[in-house]
Amino acid sequence: MNLNQNDWWSQFLQDPNGVILDVRTEEENAALRIPESINIDFYKGQGFVYKVDELDKSKNYYVYCLAGGRSAQACNVMKQLGFENVYNLLGGISEWQGPVEE
Template structure:
C-alpha cells in the first residue's frame, strides 16, 4: 500500500508491530537512514529474497528507498511471499522530513 509521507510517519509512530525496511544500496544507506531501519538492498537479487524469508511475516513493514520505485517493487514481492502488511513510502527518502540517523563509523 502506498502512503504519503505524513500518512506513513503517522501510521509508523502509532504501530507497536512496525519494522522499517530500507531497500536502498549500502552507499545510499551511508548517506543517512530513517532511524531504526534495517537494510536489505533490493539490487542484491536472490540475497534480497533470502533476507526477506528470515523476517517475521506477522509484523508490519514500512518500506522505503530513495524515490519510492524500488520500495513499491519490494512491497509487491513481499506481498507475493505472504507478508500481509507492507507500506510503501511515496517519494522515498528524498522527500523525508522526519528524523534521520547516520551510521556510526568504526
C-alpha cells in the first residue's frame, strides 16, 4: 500500500508492531537515514529476497528508498513472500520532512 509521508509516519508512530525498512544501498543509508530503520539493499537481487524472507512476517513494514520506486518493488516482493502489511513511502527519503540521521 502506498502512503504519503504524513500517513506513513503517523501510522508507524502508532504501530507497536512497526518496522522501518530502508531498501537503498549501504552507501545511501550511511549518508542519510530515517532513525531506527533497518537496511536491506534491494539491488542485491536474490540476496535481498533471502534477507527479507528471514524477517518476522507478523510485523508491519514501512518501506522506503530514495524516491519510492525501489520500495514499491520491494513491497511487491514482500507480498509475494507472504508479508501481509507493507507500506511504501511515496516520494521516498528525497521528499521526506521527518526526522533523519546523517
